[in-house]
Amino acid sequence: MKKILLAFLLLSSVNAFAVDARSIRTTTDIVEYNDSVGTMMSKLGRPDGKYEYSGRDARGKLVFFTDFYYSIDGLKYTITVLEGKIYRIQWER
Numbered sequence: 342m343k344k345i346l347l348a349f350l351l352l353s354s355v356n357a358f359a360v361d362a363r364s365i366r367t368t369t370d371i372v373e374y375n376d377s378v379g380t381m382m383s384k385l386g387r388p389d390g391k392y393e394y395s396g397r398d399a400r401g402k403l404v405f406f407t408d409f410y411y412s413i414d415g416l417k418y419t420i421t422v423l424e425g426k427i428y429r430i431q432w433e434r
Contacts, residue, residue: 365432390409406421
Protein backbone atom coordinates (compact mmCIF):
# COMPACT_ATOMS: atom_id res chain seq x y z
CA MET A 342 0.00 0.00 0.00
CA LYS A 343 2.84 2.40 0.80
CA LYS A 344 4.43 1.71 -2.58
CA ILE A 345 1.19 2.54 -4.38
CA LEU A 346 0.83 5.77 -2.43
CA LEU A 347 4.45 6.72 -3.12
CA ALA A 348 4.05 5.99 -6.84
CA PHE A 349 0.88 8.10 -6.96
CA LEU A 350 2.60 11.02 -5.23
CA LEU A 351 5.56 10.88 -7.59
CA LEU A 352 3.36 10.75 -10.68
CA SER A 353 1.15 13.58 -9.51
CA SER A 354 4.13 15.79 -8.63
CA VAL A 355 5.57 15.50 -12.15
CA ASN A 356 2.75 17.59 -13.62
CA ALA A 357 2.53 19.96 -10.66
CA PHE A 358 5.22 22.23 -12.06
CA ALA A 359 3.70 22.87 -15.48
CA VAL A 360 1.79 26.15 -15.59
CA ASP A 361 -0.62 27.29 -18.28
CA ALA A 362 0.22 30.57 -19.95
CA ARG A 363 -1.77 32.81 -22.28
CA SER A 364 1.22 33.92 -24.38
CA ILE A 365 4.99 33.86 -24.88
CA ARG A 366 6.86 37.12 -25.29
CA THR A 367 9.81 37.19 -27.68
CA THR A 368 12.21 40.09 -28.07
CA THR A 369 9.96 41.75 -30.64
CA ASP A 370 6.63 39.89 -30.71
CA ILE A 371 4.06 37.91 -28.73
CA VAL A 372 2.87 34.39 -29.52
CA GLU A 373 -0.57 33.62 -28.09
CA TYR A 374 -3.61 31.34 -28.33
CA ASN A 375 -5.12 30.85 -31.80
CA ASP A 376 -1.95 31.97 -33.60
CA SER A 377 -1.15 29.71 -36.54
CA VAL A 378 1.79 27.30 -36.64
CA GLY A 379 3.41 29.47 -39.32
CA THR A 380 3.17 32.56 -37.13
CA MET A 381 4.59 30.63 -34.16
CA MET A 382 7.52 29.32 -36.22
CA SER A 383 8.31 32.73 -37.70
CA LYS A 384 8.36 34.36 -34.24
CA LEU A 385 10.01 31.58 -32.20
CA GLY A 386 12.10 29.77 -34.82
CA ARG A 387 12.62 26.03 -34.97
CA PRO A 388 11.48 24.06 -31.91
CA ASP A 389 13.81 21.92 -29.82
CA GLY A 390 11.52 18.96 -30.46
CA LYS A 391 8.02 17.91 -31.37
CA TYR A 392 5.60 15.11 -30.49
CA GLU A 393 2.45 14.15 -32.42
CA TYR A 394 -0.46 12.22 -30.91
CA SER A 395 -4.20 11.75 -31.21
CA GLY A 396 -7.05 12.18 -28.77
CA ARG A 397 -10.75 12.92 -28.58
CA ASP A 398 -12.40 16.30 -28.19
CA ALA A 399 -15.42 17.02 -25.96
CA ARG A 400 -17.80 15.63 -28.60
CA GLY A 401 -15.81 12.41 -29.00
CA LYS A 402 -14.37 13.35 -32.40
CA LEU A 403 -10.87 12.03 -33.17
CA VAL A 404 -8.39 14.94 -33.32
CA PHE A 405 -4.64 15.17 -33.80
CA PHE A 406 -2.38 17.23 -31.55
CA THR A 407 1.23 18.31 -31.97
CA ASP A 408 3.38 19.45 -29.04
CA PHE A 409 6.28 21.77 -29.87
CA TYR A 410 9.05 22.20 -27.29
CA TYR A 411 11.03 25.41 -26.83
CA SER A 412 13.63 26.57 -24.28
CA ILE A 413 13.48 30.34 -23.83
CA ASP A 414 15.32 32.27 -21.09
CA GLY A 415 15.76 29.20 -18.90
CA LEU A 416 12.11 28.16 -19.14
CA LYS A 417 10.78 25.12 -21.00
CA TYR A 418 7.67 25.82 -23.06
CA THR A 419 5.30 23.23 -24.49
CA ILE A 420 3.00 24.61 -27.18
CA THR A 421 0.14 22.30 -28.13
CA VAL A 422 -1.30 22.78 -31.61
CA LEU A 423 -4.72 21.55 -32.72
CA GLU A 424 -5.87 21.90 -36.33
CA GLY A 425 -3.03 24.28 -37.20
CA LYS A 426 -3.65 26.74 -34.34
CA ILE A 427 -2.17 27.09 -30.85
CA TYR A 428 -4.46 25.28 -28.41
CA ARG A 429 -2.43 25.44 -25.18
CA ILE A 430 0.80 27.00 -23.88
CA GLN A 431 2.52 25.55 -20.81
CA TRP A 432 5.81 26.44 -19.17
CA GLU A 433 7.99 24.93 -16.48
CA ARG A 434 11.38 25.62 -14.96
